Structure formats: C-alpha cells, structure tokens
Amino acid sequence: MLDVDVRKQRGAFVSEVAFSSATPGVTALFGRSGCGKTTTINMLAGLLRPDRGRISIDGTVLFDAAQGVDLAAEERGIGYVFQDSRLFPHLRVRDNLRYGERRARRRPHRLKFDDVVGLLGLATLLQRRPAGLSGGERQRVAIGRALLAQPRLLLLDEPLAALDAPRRAELLPYLEGLRDRLSLPMVFVSHQFEEVLRLANHVVVIDDGRVADHGDVVSMSQSTALRAIVGTESLGTVVEGIAGALDAASGLTQIQVGRGQLRVEAAALRPGQRVRVQLLARDLILATAEPGSLSVRNILPGTIARMEPDGERAWLAFTDIGGALAMVRVTDDARRALALAAGQRVWVLIKAVSLRGHVFSGPGSA
Amino acid sequence: MLLNPDEWQALRLSLEVALWSLLWNLPVATAVAWLLVRRRFPGRTLLDAFVHLPLVLPPVLTGYILLVLFGTRGPIGGWLQRVFGVHLIFTTAGTVLAVAVMTFPLMVRAIRLTLEGVDAGLEEAARTLGARAFDRFTSITLPLMLPGILAGAVTAFAAGLGEFGAVITFVSNIPGVTRTLPLALYTALQTPNGDATAARLAMTSFALGLIGLVLSEWLARTLRRQLGRGIT
Numbered sequence: 001m002l003d004v005d006v007r008k009q010r011g012a013f014v015s016e017v018a019f020s021s022a023t024p025g026v027t028a029l030f031g032r033s034g035c036g037k038t039t040t041i042n043m044l045a046g047l048l049r050p051d052r053g054r055i056s057i058d059g060t061v062l063f064d065a066a067q068g069v070d071l072a073a074e075e076r077g078i079g080y081v082f083q084d085s086r087l088f089p090h091l092r093v094r095d096n097l098r099y100g101e102r103r104a105r106r107r108p109h110r111l112k113f114d115d116v117v118g119l120l121g122l123a124t125l126l127q128r129r130p131a132g133l134s135g136g137e138r139q140r141v142a143i144g145r146a147l148l149a150q151p152r153l154l155l156l157d158e159p160l161a162a163l164d165a166p167r168r169a170e171l172l173p174y175l176e177g178l179r180d181r182l183s184l185p186m187v188f189v190s191h192q193f194e195e196v197l198r199l200a201n202h203v204v205v206i207d208d209g210r211v212a213d214h215g216d217v218v219s220m221s222q223s224t225a226l227r228a229i230v231g232t233e234s235l236g237t238v239v240e241g242i243a244g245a246l247d248a249a250s251g252l253t254q255i256q257v258g259r260g261q262l263r264v265e266a267a268a269l270r271p272g273q274r275v276r277v278q279l280l281a282r283d284l285i286l287a288t289a290e291p292g293s294l295s296v297r298n299i300l301p302g303t304i305a306r307m308e309p310d311g312e313r314a315w316l317a318f319t320d321i322g323g324a325l326a327m328v329r330v331t332d333d334a335r336r337a338l339a340l341a342a343g344q345r346v347w348v349l350i351k352a353v354s355l356r357g358h359v360f361s362g363p364g365s366a
Numbered sequence: 367m368l369l370n371p372d373e374w375q376a377l378r379l380s381l382e383v384a385l386w387s388l389l390w391n392l393p394v395a396t397a398v399a400w401l402l403v404r405r406r407f408p409g410r411t412l413l414d415a416f417v418h419l420p421l422v423l424p425p426v427l428t429g430y431i432l433l434v435l436f437g438t439r440g441p442i443g444g445w446l447q448r449v450f451g452v453h454l455i456f457t458t459a460g461t462v463l464a465v466a467v468m469t470f471p472l473m474v475r476a477i478r479l480t481l482e483g484v485d486a487g488l489e490e491a492a493r494t495l496g497a498r499a500f501d502r503f504t505s506i507t508l509p510l511m512l513p514g515i516l517a518g519a520v521t522a523f524a525a526g527l528g529e530f531g532a533v534i535t536f537v538s539n540i541p542g543v544t545r546t547l548p549l550a551l552y553t554a555l556q557t558p559n560g561d562a563t564a565a566r567l568a569m570t571s572f573a574l575g576l577i578g579l580v581l582s583e584w585l586a587r588t589l590r591r592q593l594g595r596g597i598t
Binding site for chain 2: 045046047072073074075076077078079080082084086088089090099100103104145146149
C-alpha cells in the first residue's frame with residue numbers, strides 16, 4: 001500500500017492531500033493546472049518538505065512529521081520523471097541511463113539495463129547526447145533512467161504535457177507497456193483525462209489543493225467532481241470489457257461489457273484482451289422504444305438509473321446497460337418530449353464509428 | 367627576442383606567482399560562487415560585496431589592508447608566524463597572496479555566471495537518482511561549470527601576471543623574490559638607460575596577455591562543443 005497524508009502551505013495556497021493506493025498499481029493524480037498535483041508528488045519524492053503528515057509505502061515510512069522521520073530524496077528510492085526530462089546534458093544517453101543504476105548498489109537490480117533499453121526502444125539512442133533527441137525520445141530516456149535506479153515507486157509529472165500530439169501518441173504505448181510488464185507502483189500527474197483512462201487503475205481527483213474524489217477509473221468517470229474539471233466536450237463514462245474476435249464480414253470487433261455487447265471499429269484488439277471504452281456523453285442517443293432500420297451498430301437495452309442536470313438546458317441520463325453505466329447527454333427539450341425519468345426502460349444508441357479512438361487496452365492485458 | 371637573466375627571472379617569478387595564486391583560488395572561488403548562487407543565508411549580500419571589494423578598491427589600498435592584516439604584528443600574520451612559522455611580508459608567498467586576493471573576484475564572477483546557467487533541476491533529478499550532495503556536485507554541477515571555471519582561470523592567470531599595486535605595497539619590489547614582470551617593467555622605466563629592458567618586458571607582457579585571451583576563447587569553445595550543445 002501507498003499511504004499519503006500530507007499538508008503544505010505556500011503563501012495563501014494550502015495543499016492538503018490524503019489517499020491510499022494498492023501497490024503495485026498506477027495511481028493518477030488528476031486535476032487542473034496549479035491545483036497542487038506537482039506539489040504532492042514533490043513531497044512524495046522528498047524534494048519538498050510537508051508541514052505535517054505521513055508518507056509510507058509497503059510498510060516503509062518515508063516521512064512522518066509526528067515521529068520526526070524525513071528520509072532524504074536520495075535515500076527514498078523513488079524514481080521521478082520530470083515534465084521537462086532533465087537529462088544530464090554532458091552525458092550520453094547510455095551514461096544518463098547508468099547514472100541511477102550505478103548509485104543503486106544496495107537495492108536488488110530487478111530491472112536489467114538491456115531489458116529497459118528494449119522496453120523503451122532506446123538501443124539506437126545510446127551513443128547520442130540529450131541535445132540531439134526529440135521530446136518523445138528525451139522522455140523515454142528519462143523514464144529509463146528513473147527505472148534503472150531500481151525505484152520502489154515511480155513518479156511521473158505530466159510526462160506527456162511537453163509533447164505535441166504525434167509524440168504523445170508515440171509515447172503512450174510505452175507507458176502502457178510499463179504498466180503491464182513491470183510490477184512497479186506508479187503515481188502520475190495529469191490534467192488530460194484520456195491519459196488517465198489509458199493508464200491508471202486508481203484516480204485521485206484534486207481540486208484546489210484537496211482531494212475532491214477518488215476511486216477506480218470507471219467510477220471516477222461518473223464522478224461529479226471530475227465532471228467539473230473535464231468539461232462537456234470530453235465528458236463520458238468509461239466501461240471495461242473483454243474483446244472478442246474480429247468479425248471479418250463486418251469489420252467490427254465485439255466487446256463484452258457486463259451482460260451487453262458493444263461493437264466497435266478497432267482492428268488491433270486481440271481476442272480476450274481487456275479493454276476500456278470511453279462513451280462520450282454527447283455522442284450517445286436515447287430511444288424510449290426499440291428502434292429499427294437504423295445504421296447504428298449498437299442498440300443496447302437499458303434502464304435509466306438517475307437523471308442529473310448538466311448546466312441549465314441539458315441533462316445527463318445515467319443508464320444501466322447490463323452491468324455498465326453509460327452517461328447520455330440530452331437537451332432539456334428531449335427530456336421533456338420523451339418524459340425521461342429514473343427507472344424508465346430505454347435503448348442506448350452508439351455508432352460504432354464514433355468509438356474509433358476511444359477504445360484502449362486496459363490494465364493487465366499484456 | 368632574448369631576455370637577459372634578470373628579465374627571465376622576473377618572467378619566471380610572474381608565471382610562478384600567477385600559477386600558485388590560481389591553484390589556491392580555484393577551490394575557494396568555486397566554493398564561494400556555489401554558496402552565492404545556490405544557497406540563501408544571512409550575510410549573503412555582505413559576502414558578495416566583500417568578494418568584490420578588491421575590484422573596486424585602489425590596489426594600493428588592498429595592498430595596505432593586507433599589510434595591516436598579514437604583517438608580522440597583524441592579527442593573521444602574527445598568528446601564522448607563531449603557529450606555522452610562515453612569513454608573508456617581502457616573500458614570494460606574500461606575492462602569491464596579494465595576486466590571489468586581487469584576482470579572486472574575477473574568478474568568482476566567471477564561475478558564478480556559468481553556475482547560474484546550470485539548471486538546479488538537474489541537481490534535483492540527480493537527488494532522485496540516489497546521488498548525495500558531494501556526488502551531485504562532482505558528477506553534475508562541476509562538469510557543467512567547467513567552461514566557466516576554465517575561462518575564469520585563464521582570465522585570472524593573465525590578470526595575475528600583471529598585478530602591480532597590491533604587490534608593491536604589500537611585499538615591496540625585491541629582485542628574484544617579489545619583483546614580477548610589471549614591477550620589473552616599472553623599475554626599468556625608473557632606471558636611466560632602462561629603455562631596452564622596458565621594451566623587451568613590455569613585449570613579453572603583451573605577448574602573454576594575447577596568448578591568454580586566445581587560449582581562453584579557444585578553451586571555452588572547445589568545452590562547449592564537448593559538453594554538448596545548449597550549454598554556455
């Protein structure tokens with residue numbers, strides 16, 4: 001277990017964050033810029049001293065104000081991948097990677113140099129200097145450097161934030177690989193929910209220096225606290241399921257979600273693979289009678305669990321589609337016309353095409 | 367251009383004195399520059415001002431202050447003599463001290479400038495990778511400061527060759543002991559028929575200065591290339 005309970009005051013800003021996460025596992029600290037996420041992981045790393053509180057991982061106390069325990073950053077064995085990489089400019093990539101490895105003599109070397117180089121695709125970069133690397137390459141080297149220091153916990157501070165969209169898309173699979181192949185606890189900071197739903201097991205939503213909500217990715221995708229941060233455009237619940245075989249005739253893959261099936265356009269899924277699908281609330285359609293003669297490939301029967309207002313003129317219909325929850329955004333006009341209310345039997349319509357780019361490999365799918 | 371034995375002696379003494387003062391200054395100036403840039407402590411501004419004092423005081427005054435402090439009856443000089451038997455006044459060791467004090471601010475300034483350009487975030491990164499304070503300094507900070515340290519060293523060495531006021535005030539003008547190049551030049555100018563000697567010494571000083579400047583520029587450029595682009 002990773003147990004964190006820390007408080008830090010800086011001027012008028014108070015950061016007071018407490019959470020516990022299972023280890024190994026990936027915990028995402030999610031929130032707007034400047035909400036205190038980086039402050040929190042700096043305290044975990046030992047780069048910033050909490051005013052009070054306690055930090056422990058798997059029974060080892062790293063910080064305890066009450067007992068006067070404050071392990072120095074260099075003694076904590078916590079890897080840190082900074083937003084701006086911070087590679088040592090005078091060392092070649094190989095020596096950057098070896099830097100932490102050489103200084104981790106007392107810890108068992110679970111992660112071998114060649115394995116990390118392979119996992120992160122660094123073989124061709126070893127002789128290069130950091131100044132000649134692209135942003136994505138720099139972050140991969142920074143991750144490798146942190147891993148080879150044999151950490152008991154890896155912190156990542158917005159590892160993708162400094163990258164453009166193509167570089168981000170290039171790095172994400174590497175991060176998914178880390179999550180699935182290493183049994184290493186990770187805490188990462190992000191303000192992009194897509195990163196969170198692709199990588200995390202556990203989400204801690206931070207708002208204005210405090211934990212607004214926390215839980216697994218599926219339940220957090222339904223959280224009111226998260227909704228306030230994400231904004232209407234990318235609002236949507238996450239459902240988890242198991243991929244079936246690709247149907248060659250239709251080109252669609254079936255995903256078993258709860259007791260229902262979702263058909264998606266995603267050729268790269270392996271049968272049996274655990275997947276996460278984000279159902280964007282604005283893309284979904286509700287029907288009160290079973291529709292026919294439609295091009296829509298997913299017509300899922302369900303029951304409205306509850307209705308919540310979303311702003312002045314819209315509503316969110318939380319609909320149980322056989323063990324999973326879909327959040328459908330409807331206008332107030334539609335709600336009145338169809339008399340939508342909790343307990344009502346409905347059909348949720350999801351275009352297979354609209355799910356393109358919203359199907360991701362879930363944790364533990366390697 | 368041939369120098370006579372006396373002139374050779376002055377040149378050799380100058381080089382020797384400048385080199386020794388450089389060796390003494392290197393670690394101290396590096397430490398002081400590091401303190402001034404990386405640490406916040408009470409009296410920091412005062413230390414900063416104190417370090418720069420020799421740059422703004424008349425060299426003769428600096429020499430006089432040294433005389434008061436390090437003289438046989440001075441608070442430091444007296445102690446040095448009692449405890450270590452070290453004599454500074456009218457000695458080559460005293461010349462080294464005078465040159466070291468005068469060139470100290472030049473070195474601190476050059477080192478400080480590069481250190482300010484070294485991202486403290488890199489030292490933080492080294493911490494998270496398990497490097498302790500001294501290890502961090504030698505593996506990260508020092509190599510990145512090296513261009514500044516070398517540039518500062520060359521400048522200080524070249525300036526040290528020419529230090530006049532503080533030297534003549536503190537340790538006087540003794541042939542073979544404290545008579546460095548500029549003091550020999552001064553003496554020649556004061557001597558009837560010393561024109562030829564003065565001209566040769568002047569040419570020597572000029573050449574040394576030029577070599578120093580070219581060397582400093584070349585070193586800085588080579589190192590920057592070696593340490594990877596993007597570091598100044």
